[in-house]
Structures are given as C-alpha cells and as structure tokens.
Amino acid sequence: MKRHVLIAVTHLLGAGHLTRMAALARGLARAGHHVTLASGGMPAPLVRLDGVTLLQLPSLRSDGVDFRTLLDAEGNKASPALMQERAERLAKAVTEGRPDVVITELFPFGRRMLAAEFIRLIQAARALKPAPLLLASVRDVLVAPARAERIAEAEARLLAAYNGVLVHGDEAVLPLSASWPESDRLRPLLHYTGYVDEGADRPQAPATDALPEGDFILVSGGASAAAMPLYRATIAAAGLLPEHPFRLLIGQSVAPALFDELAMAAPANCTIERARPDFRTLLARCAASVSLAGYNTVTDLIRTRARAVLVPFEEGNETEQRQRAEHLAASGIAELVPQAALSGERLAEAIARALSRPRPQALAVALDGVERTTTIIERLCAGRSRAAAPAIVSRDENRAWAELDEALDVLARTGRRVGLWWRDDDAVQPSQALDRLLVLSARTGVPVAIAAIPSQAGHDLAVRLAAAPQASVFVHGFAHANHAPAGEKKAEFGPHRDRAEMERELRSSLAMARAIFGEKLVPVFVPPWNRCVPALAPTLAHTGYAGLSLFGDRTAPDMAGLPLVNTHLDPIDWHGSRSLAEPARLLAGLAEAIRRRAGGIADADEPIGLLTHHLVHDEAVWAFCERLLTNLRNSSAVEPVSALALFGHTPRR
Template identity: 30%
Template sequence: MRIVFYCQHVLGVGHVFRSLEIIKGLKDHEVIMVTGGAEVEFDKPAHMTHIQLPGLMMTPDFKSFIPLEEGVTDVEDVLSRRLKQFKEIMREYRPDVFLVELFPFGRKKFRFELLPILEGVNFSTWGPCKAVCSVRDILVEKADMQRQVQRVHAMLNPNFQAVLVHSDPKLVRLEETFPGVDGIVPEVHYTGYVARKPEPGAGAALREELGLGDVPLVVQSVGGGHIGGSLLKSTLSASVLLAETHPHKLIVFTGPYATDEAFAEYQAMAEGHDWITVKRFTKRFPDYLDAADLSVSLGGYNTTMNLLAAGTYGLMYPFLQNREQRMRTTRLEERGIVKMLLDEDLAPETMASHMAAGLERTPTPHGLNLNGGENSARILEELVSR
C-alpha cells in the first residue's frame, strides 16, 4: 500500500509529530509525507519519503498567508507553485490512499490546493485511490457552528471515504466539539490516541546518562515554543525556590521556534543555578518524560499523549485561546492523571508549591487506548482491500 500523507502546520509542531507517529504505524507500507509549513527537524522513518512544498505560514488571525521562502513576497505565485508540485507528486506516486491531516475540519485556507487534488482522486486521475481524513480528538469550535458543520459536510462528504478520529471515545467523542457527526457520510473510525512511546528502559538509561542518582528530575516543555513563555518563566523562578527544600534537576525545553531573544532570557534566568539546564529541543523527548519524576507543560495533544505513555505525573497549563487543551486537561485531572494550572498558579511561590506536591504524586492508571498509529494502519489496510 502506498500512502500520500498531507500535513500542513501553521503554529506549533504537534501536527507534524502526530502524523509521524501514524506513519511509524504504517511501517509495512510506503508513505510519502507532504508538508508545507516551516521546516521541522525530525528523524525520517526508512519507509517514508518527505517532500516539502514551498513554505507557508499564517498571520496570527489565521486570515492571510505568509511565504516562508527567503525574499519571496508574491503569495499567489507560491500558491500556484504548490498546487503544481502537489499534482506532480500525485502523478509520480499514484497512491492507494490520500491521507489528509485535519482538513476539512480545519485548514480551510488550504482548500486552494486540497480541493483540486481531492477532485483528481475522485476522478481516479492518478489511479484508484481512497481519500481519508485524519483528525485529533477535540476540534476548534467556531462562533457559528451551524455554518461550520455545513461547510465541513460540503467538502467532506463528496470527497472522502473515511475519517480517522485519533481519540479514545472513553475520554472524548467527536460529537462533543463537532455537532454534525450524524451528517457525516464517510465511515468514522476511532483509532485510539496516537502516542509516541518511550523504548523499554529508555528512562532509566537516560537517568544514568545524566548522572541523576536519586535526584528527582523535572522536565519543562512548551511544544514548538511560539507560546508558553509565561509558563517557562514561572517554572524557572519556582525551581529556585523549590531547590531550598527539594533538591532536583530541572531540564527546560523552550521549543525550536522560541526567539533568540527569549531563549537568551531563559538562559539568563538559569545562570548560576547549576541544577537547571535550558535547551531548545530534543528528539528524545519521550525518554526524558520516562526519566522524569514530574512534567510541567502546556496541554497540547502530543505532549499529553507522551505523558500518558510515560506514566509520569504532570502539571499542565492549557492554552486558553480555544477550549481544546482545557477540555482534555480537565478530563485527565478528573482521573487523577494531571493537575491543571490556571493563570493564578503561575506566581513563583504557588508554582513551587505545586511542583513540590507533584513530586510526591504518581498518576492514576488511565486505561486509555494509546495505539492510534497501529490501529490507523489496520483501518487503512482494510479500506484499501475492499
């Protein structure tokens, strides 16, 4: 089976890394991953080819495109070149499955290239091919949900054969944030959550590598680094207070997209405190969570699933611009798996108290399905075999 997997990220890197975990589940098949956002460093699986379209990101209001190629300002030219290259990819690889991350539940601005490709798939322009949507557990709700449902149905129902929902319905069901589920014509499959799992023994090996002994390890992260500065500063300040009563090691990951100015500020805050290490990024993040006694993070999908897979207790500060992170974090807090942080918890003294309490906690077993990558592969295999 050959799959062309389209993933366009515009803010953080979570969409890319969740897609990579799905691709790992497709290890017995050939995958062509097509991306079009800012370039992201990752280890490419042997069965995957990565093709980068001319880069685009969005303005903060998500209304306009910003070209990422140096010196390029003509947006229309970028759109034209992307679509031309995309059609060439489909013509060369003639996939059995066209897997699309999020669209049409989101990324509507990218319909300029996706609708023509989906039309080609429907007309078997590049041979027999199934179009499948890959979507996370919780969708961003719109002010006018009736209009959003109508728009999604109009693009989803005639163009796709299946929808993969990367959730465990025991925690979150799609209809909770998309009220038009009953009107979806393609098959809807819950795959379980997509989680990047640490290798057995990876955490213990990393603790030995870091020379921690019995010293507790706190891992702080904020995803891609576009947001989360207030949480980083809070944790850095709280660590200094916490060290007076609870010796520990703090490793801070600022995210690859943190500005140089912000990164320098975080390093300055850590200066003189030899138990604090500030880094931008690590490819071994699941290993760090497996090694950790406590995680402090935002509440994005990938970080949350990494945390569940590692079985580490977490303090989680959900991004409040939409309710996705808060909804998921609230439900996990109800199960005793994390503690949700609010704005008032970011005062250094309060944060230090939460960190001290968190170091004494172990999470309650969650019982959630974290095999979304492997299950996605099985569902696609069954779809193509019909």
C-alpha cells in the same frame, strides 16, 4: 497488499501535527506500504521519517497565533504565487504518484486558509481512475468554528468527497462529539484509531545527565515559542522551590535570542537546554513534568505515567488543550493551571501538589493508534477493492463490463452524450442506508431523486434531505398500499379501485409532500410498483404534478400531455434472491440501451435512469451501484442530469 499512501499535512505553529502524521507514516512504512509525506510547514529537525518519502512543499507558518495570516520561510506574507506553487505540487504528487490512499490532516475540519490547495488535491485524486481512497485525519479534540455555516461547509465537503475520517483518539475516553457537532450523517464516516503514540517506535537511549532518577522537574513546551509564558513562569517557580532541580527543554524553533533570555534569567537550580531526542526517557525518570497539553505530550504522559502539571495553550481562542487538560485533571493524573492564572507562585503550588501524589496508575486508554490506523486503512482498501472488483467475477461479467465501456466509447466518438439520472424509491425516514445513498450520490456527482411516501414521511426526512444539495424529492404514491386482488400484480393506482378515490389520494399526496418538503419537492408522481392507470394522467396534470416516472423504455415523451421520464435499470433480483441480479445481464441491457441511443434507434432524448431501493440494498447491490455510477460518471459520453433539469420545474415559493 502493498499500497501507496499520500499524507498531506501543514503545521503552522508547533510541530505536533507533523509529528503525529510522521508517526503514522512510519507505521504504514513498517507494514510494507509506500508512503509519501507532503509537509507544508517549517522543517522540524527532530521529526523522524524512517522509510518515508518526504515531499517538502514551500514552507508556511502562522503569524504567531494569528492563523489567518500565513508567512513564508523568511517571515514575509505568503504570496499568491507561493500558494499556487504549493497547490500544483500537491496535485502533481497525486497525478504522477497515483496513490491508493490520500489522507488530508485536519482538513476539512480546519486549515480553511489552505482550502484551495486541499481542494486542488482532492480534485486531482477524484480525476484518477480508479480514484484513491480519501480520508481525513483529526486528533481527539477539535476547535469547532463559531459560525454554524463553517461546520456545515466542512460536513458537506466530507460527505461529497471523503470515504472516512480517522479520529486519533479513544471514543470511550474523549469522543469527537465533545468538541465537534457529530451529526447522524457524519457518524458513519468516523473510525476511532486510539491515540497515536509518536514515541512507541523510538529507540530510547539512556539519558546522559548525572541526576539521580526522580530528582528533577522536567519542563517542555513543544517546538515553537508558544510556551514562552510557561518557561518564564517556570523560572520564577524554580526560584521558589530551590530544593528541586529543574530541566527546561526549549523547542528547536525558539529563536536564539529568546533562548539566551531564559538562560540569563534562570536560577542556579534550573538548567536550560534545547529539546532532546531522549525526551521520553527523561519524562519517565523525572519527579514531575510541567508542560502544555498538546496531543503528543499528553500521550507521552499517559504512556510514562509521569506526575504532571498541565498549563494548556489558550491564546488565539484555542480551546483544544484546555479541554484535554481538564479531562486529565478530572481523571486525577494531572494538576491544571489555566494560562490566564499562570504565575510563578501558582505554578510552584501546582508542582508541590503533583510531587505529593504517588505516580499515577495506568489509564485504560488505547495507545496503539499507529497499528490501528494501519489496520483500518488496509481494511478500507480491501473493502473498496472487493467493491470495485469482486474476488470471484465470472467471465461473462468481465466481458459485460468491457462491452459497456466499448458502447460508451462508440457513443463518445459520435460526439453525442447520453443523460444519466437516478431515482431511489420508498423513502420514509432518515437511516444509515439513506446516508450511504446520499454520500454515494455526492461522491459520484450523480444527483438522486428520492421518491418519498407522503403519508409515512415526516419532518426528520425533510431535515435530512434539506442538507443534501444533490437530492430532490418525488411523490411516491400515497401510502404504498397494494389494492390489487390476490394473484394479480401489485398496484396502488391500478384498475382495481374507484377512480374518484384515487384522484383524492393524488391531490392529498401532493399537498402533504409540499407541506413536508417545501422547495425540495419536484412534483413528479412515481406510482408504487411502477404501475398506474393511464387515465389518471390528465388528473395528475390538472392537480399540479409536473411529470410522471415509471420503469422501462417509454414510447412517447409524455402521457396525455404529462412529461414522462422513466428508469431503466434496477439492480435487485426481486423475484429470486432479492440481492444483486445477474450483473452480466444488467450490464448487457445497459450497453444495448446505449448502443440504441448511439444508433438513433431508441429515444435519444430520454436519459438512462437507474432505479434503486436503499432500504433493501445488501453489500453486493451497494458495490455494484458504486462501480456502475463511477464507471458511467467517468465516461465523456455520459452527462448526469438532475430532476429539476428533467422536468423543467421551478419550485413554488
């Protein structure tokens, strides 16, 4: 199925970020998708965009390695008006283009200075119905912020809005965790694509020079002037190695004055020229390559198996290239010269060592990143489509969704709104299912109250929930143990037990929950199986509970003075398949509940509650919940309500 993909990228120094995303864009276009590449950096003449629509934003670049200072195309400090224009043009590309997929390159892992425009883009995307798939795109190595709160901020943004992270590397070779803290919450979002080989689809014309194969040292440094120290050291090294011809390829963005400086200083065995489109052909033919350790250059080196000397760019506290270069040096396919130790002599020695080695063996590295990325995006889109609209949907279910929308529209026309709240039962410890639940809550904007079992929950669950601002905690019984006689409905706090024993457990449950969850706790009692002896309500209130939550329409807003807020829709077929209950029946009941509130028949002050059990959800249940929450959240007649707002509780300090 053809998709519209919008890729947003801004390169600030070299052109590597743009080059990589252009390669992905071309690959998606070759697969039949419509691709828009929104580029916010300076134009790069050698970057190909075959079959891709370019949206050139007002250009920005960094002030050298000072990435906190952004300059416009004329070299002036970027104005607020220019930044606003960029943000609005990105948002317009979403609202008018209605992409199926939006990819933000590097953000939110980096590009914090551009956060406002990326957030504007994300907001525009989430406002669409249906919202597009939102993916982040990162290279194999990142530069983690020194401040822990910056890492937490990036992760929070990912969990709140993103459907996945495309990691353009090989996990078996260099996992993301080597450069970025990879939490249990982040890990389910990661999709390793392999390395993006930018030149894989490039027609390789023969080089037009007269040098025999293998006789020359090829020196390259990317598009910008960041490689000037390397160029100058190479000229000095060429003077020390007069028997070897040198070819210096100078980036297109390097100023003419700097180009002339190098040409004037070069010895007779050193040719200075601008970067060429047949770079990879030259790389495959050279005796040795001298370069920085950028992503695209290293990919070219692995592909061509060229002997290599790497001088990683390390100015401005950059660590990315050094880490990549150290890995290749440890693999025995490259010589490493740290930038701090760079000199003509050190570089000449490294070149001599590289020349003494045989051509490197092929590394077992995945270089099909373009193809894998395309496959991953198509698979995620297909899965999202199945979740939003299953391939086989009954006529009754289609009618039920339509009736739900109609009931919401009727309520909206009255000017009233219905509250929506969400309770999830049986939490004990962190899990991938819990992560999925919290991501869904953050993405849909519907807070979730986690009913945790006090005697089984522990510190790990508390730590996980502490990082989820949209989640609160309820007290879910004591041990979730059934005390009902055989043949009767299950209950932990039913009429079958001694009342004094139950009261002791109620006090213990609250004390344990407070000790474990602290300020995350909203002291609301949720009895297992939603059954509780009414006579316990005064004890709950006296003990310190702020409310009670069961299942089904309430007949009064409190029970013996204790606030009561129930849930009303449970999507699981507990007495049958234990998968998704009949959707048409669920939706019909929900539509009726909304109509009753619109007509003043039901308790209009009680919000509609969704009850889930994340530990037993299968894909059918997850898909239904996501569609339902998205559908309700996008209605102007629905207002998500948090547990704190429902029970009016201020956590005890």
